Each structure stands twice: as C-alpha cells, then as structure tokens.
Amino acid sequence: MKHSYTPEKIAAMTDAGLKNLLGNARRLGAEDVVKMCEEEGAKRRYGGELPAEVSAKLEAALSAYESLKAREKGQKSFRASRTRNAISRNGLKSAVENIVMRGASMGFATLPAELTFEHAILTYPQCFPEAVVEVARNRLS
Incomplete structure (x- = not known):
C-alpha cells in the first residue's frame, strides 16, 4: 500500500x-x-530516554503482555498497573532494569522470547548496564 x-x-x-x-x-x-x-x-x-526503536520494542513487549492477560481473563483490556506506574515514576529504562534484575519479567513465562524485556535488552545491549545484559542473557539461554 x-x-x-x-x-x-x-x-x-x-x-x-x-x-x-x-x-x-x-x-x-x-x-x-x-x-x-x-x-x-x-x-x-x-522523552528520548532511550533510542526510539528501543522504547518501541519495550512498549511492544508490555503491550503484548497486557493483550495476553486480557485474553486469559476474558476481558476487553488489561493494564499492567504496577509496571506502568513504575515507568511513570522511574522512567522506562530504570523500570525495565529493575524488573529484569528482580527476576524474570512479567511476561517471560507466557510470551514468546522475542516479546520479552529480556530479548529487547539483548537486542540493544549498548543501552543497558552490563549487569542487566548478563542477567537477560542468562535467563534466555
């Protein structure tokens, strides 16, 4: 088109x-x-905290998780409130780093690997601290 x-x-x-x-x-x-x-x-x-393509990939991962949860619950929509509030408070980069460092991201067990925060981190490792990249790498291997 x-x-x-x-x-x-x-x-x-x-x-x-x-x-x-x-x-x-x-x-x-x-x-x-x-x-x-x-x-x-x-x-x-x-606000340009991360390059646009990185932010878009992280946002796509969060949206995929919310869509999956809505389908699982038989609802029209679902909002990952705690994650979205953390993003509002701390910024996208910091919130994602904290989520990954605490344990597997919320969609890790339910989403295809390419739709997780961990995959986004490994796709753009130059945008994240080495410790976060290492945790994401270990989790996906």
Whole structure:
C-alpha cells in the first residue's frame, strides 16, 4: 500500500491524530506506518530516554503482555498497573532494569522470547548496564 507518511509528518501530528493513524495503519496492515507511529509514540511518552526503536520494542513487549492477560481473563483490556506506574515514576529504562534484575519479567513465562524485556535488552545491549545484559542473557539461554 502506497502512502505519503514520513517520520517528520508523523512527528508533527497531534496525539489524537497519531493514535488515529496508528489504529488505521494496524487495521490496514501498513506495517511501516505502524512502526513509525509506535516510535513517535514512544518518543513522546519517554522523552528520548532511550533510542526510539528501543522504547518501541519495550512498549511492544508490555503491550503484548497486557493483550495476553486480557485474553486469559476474558476481558476487553488489561493494564499492567504496577509496571506502568513504575515507568511513570522511574522512567522506562530504570523500570525495565529493575524488573529484569528482580527476576524474570512479567511476561517471560507466557510470551514468546522475542516479546520479552529480556530479548529487547539483548537486542540493544549498548543501552543497558552490563549487569542487566548478563542477567537477560542468562535467563534466555
């Protein structure tokens, strides 16, 4: 599908416009637009604390966990409140580091490995302390 969206155009959108575009792109299967929207959304939410692609991958892991829990509970939606509150208080990077260092991340036992915080950490090891990378590596091996 041909479109004219660029990261610059998406960055200029309002939050409501971005949310609307993301929903439409998902519905229509425009994966490149979905990726640009998710990266912009992560940048807005986390203020550039981590590179956009890292934030987007961590956010995707959290969203996958929430979707799985909603299906398990037969609910329309589920919010990982403690995790989201930790992110609000401490920032995405610090919250994820703390979760991984405490033990397996919340979705570790239930999600495919590529959708876990640990996998995101190993995909972008340069963004995290070596101790966190080592714990993630050991857990996934």
